[in-house]
Amino acid sequence: xxxxxxxxxxxxxxxxxxxxxxxxxxxxxxxxxxxxxxxxxxxxxxxxxxxxxxxxxxxxxxxxxxxxxxxxxxxxxxxxxxxxxxxxxxxxxxxxxxxxxxxxxxxxxxxxxxxxxxxxxxxxxxxxxxxxxxxxxxxxxxxxxxxxxxxxxxxxxxxxxxxxxx
Numbered sequence: 001x002x003x004x005x006x007x008x009x010x011x012x013x014x015x016x017x018x019x020x021x022x023x024x025x026x027x028x029x030x031x032x033x034x035x036x037x038x039x040x041x042x043x044x045x046x047x048x049x050x051x052x053x054x055x056x057x058x059x060x061x062x063x064x065x066x067x068x069x070x071x072x073x074x075x076x077x078x079x080x081x082x083x084x085x086x087x088x089x090x091x092x093x094x095x096x097x098x099x100x101x102x103x104x105x106x107x108x109x110x111x112x113x114x115x116x117x118x119x120x121x122x123x124x125x126x127x128x129x130x131x132x133x134x135x136x137x138x139x140x141x142x143x144x145x146x147x148x149x150x151x152x153x154x155x156x157x158x159x160x161x162x163x164x165x166x
Contacts, residue, residue: 050109052095057085060135077133086133092154094140100129103142103152113157117142120150120162 061075077086085095093106101118104111121128125147132143139151139160151160 048109051104051106051111052085052093056083057087057093057095058083060086060088062089062135063087075134077135079130079132086135088135094133094135096130096133100131103130103133103140103157105154105157115152115157115159117144117150117152117159120159121145121148121164124148124162124164 058074058077060077074086077083079096079100084098085093087093091107092112095104095106096102097104102114102116104114106112117130118128121144125145128144128148130142130144131146132141134141134143135154138154140154141149142152143149147165149163149165152158153160
């Protein structure tokens, strides 16, 4: 070990370095090795699969260089089998479940919140399904079955009272 430390210039080339230097350097090298192992473990954890399918996510208009809706950057997001999520400029992804009842927010693979939007409309709407998402600065407007709408706070996932169209 001392030879390696001497090669890298950490340990002076002494015939007999003081014992306290050898022990301190051994502890430092051991600590550096542990940090390397721990950081490798953290990197391995971030490579978990995403809880949503990136191929079914489209960018929101807030990612547009012009800041407005275009063909590529939508303002109104229609939920379909091909599109179930919306990615914001900050990397947050809003994902609609396959049964179109639950809206979840993710940052990478970390769940920020999850809310059952359909439950808020029962029994007024028989089988509520999320159809459209429209994003404002602090809320997501969620439209259900062309019969209702609800606001969801983007930060917390808290629901506002429902609006039912007659």
